[in-house]
Amino acid sequence: MVTAHTTAELGLTALDDEITVDELPIEGEIPSWLSGNLLRTGPATWDVGSTALRHWFDGLAMLHSFTVADGTVSYANKYLDSQTYRSATKAGKLAYGQFATDPCRSIFQRIQSVFSGASTDNANVNIAQLGERFVALTESSIPVEFDQRTLDTAGVPYRAPGQITTAHPHYESGAMLNYAAKLGPRSSYRFYRVDESGIEVLSSIPVRHPSYMHSFGMTENWFVLVEFPLVVEPSAMVLSGKPFIENYRWEPERGTRVTLVDRRSGEVGARYSLEPFFAFHHVNAYEDGSDVVVDLCAYPDARIIQDLYLDRIHEAMRDDARHLQRSYLKRLRLTENGASSEQIGDATIELPRINGRRARQPHRYVWGTGTRHGWIDEIVRLDTADGSSRTWHEPGQYPGEPVFVSNPEATREDDGVLLSVALDTRGGHSTLLILDAETLRPLARAAVPHHIPHHFHGQFSRT
Ligand SMILES: [Fe+2]
Secondary structure, three states, X not given: OHHHOOOHHHHHOOOOOOOEEOOOOEEEOOOOOOOEEEEXXXXXXXXXXXXXXXXXXXXXXXXXXXXXXXXXXXXXXXXXXXXXXXXXXXXXXXXXXXOOOOOOOOHHHHHHHHHHOOOOOOOOOEEEEEXXXXXXXXXXXXXXXXXXXXXXXXEOOOOOOOOEEOOOOEXXXXXXXXXXXXXXXXXXXXXXXXXXXXXXXXXXXXXXXXXXOOOOEEOOOEEEEEEOOEEEOHHHHHHOOOOHHHHEEEOHHHOEEEEXXXXXXXXEEEEEEEOOOEEEEEEEEEEEOOEEEEEEEEEOOOHHHHHOEHHHHHHHHHOHHHOOOOOEEEEEEEEOOEEEEEEEEEEEOEEEEOOHHHOOOOOOEEEEEEOOOOOOXXXXXXXXXXXXXXXXXXXXXXXXXXXXXXXXXXXXXXXXXXXXXXXXXXXXXXXXXXXXXXXXXXXXXXXXXXXXXOOOEEEEEEO
């Protein structure tokens, strides 16, 4: 029984219910200015027929919608009706390779799937907005559009120009900008732009051993690729017989290579070399005179990927001493004389968010999640001016990514709220937690009738 779970392990159990609730019970008071829709995606089951998915990132995608208006919150959730989901539910089969779990198939079938462009559409990582349309994203070439109100799946609006892309695009003037890795005899990184009229490839940079990069940086004039030394031999992806991420090798002797690509010409402007490290998430990047500054949540190596296999997560949840590998804010400075890096503050921080108005400009505050004990269990506010931090933590509460929403009349960068879906293991369900972004004081909680499995990202759109 789900209710038997009193630990964060509740968040690794399947959610079967698909519901609509017009008004969630609310404790506290929601600021009267807060009005809009928080859409989130994430895994909601890790069982496909007789196949047990192995990694947190593998689970089948579910959409969640919280609509805030006039001090009330409505909620709905629905599985993303992808091809991956249909074959899982109708045939009990895993039809496509996931992050760390592959279907059983012959080498011939593997090669055939690579050349036919078949890849997973299990878009469980993030939500993106394309004009008035919403899409769920994962790291394959296939985004999945859905209806913001009904959460019904609507189709595939475009395909990324490579087998691998990111679920963390940047936005400018209504367009989405992203990079993809095209693997083959001549592999390349490709930057591309998507708007409602279609997709355009802006730049193609040859690469022999592509790095696993879950996100990238963008300033006013540059795309910033931070190539961690977690790299793949492209032919191995087809021939090895291993799931996607297990084809990548940690080669610290390569160091971390940073490339600036001119956004207008598409040409490489500069390359730098730094110590080996790994990150999933860029925080922000901006130009400071002729320098480029890049903030990311960095790990000393890529062990975190191993730590997020489900068996390892269960171990961390049962034994605080086996906590997840911790990431810290790292600031890169790229200058005409080379690159340097420094850690800012001593707070653990992941799933970072900033005030979106500071994108491509200097930011002061970063909000994210922290790991005080075994599993993600706090929200962190890091002041990059002096490295100081504040945290929100309550026993039995396991918050997710805190999405910053600015007060419309704000004069300060941190005047706003954080929206975080928190698992309340004592109550056996999740809540939409609304915190004051400056003090991290809880302002309100809206109780969802069921638990929402631990998930990744979402976006808030104002109404
Ligand atoms: Fe992410």
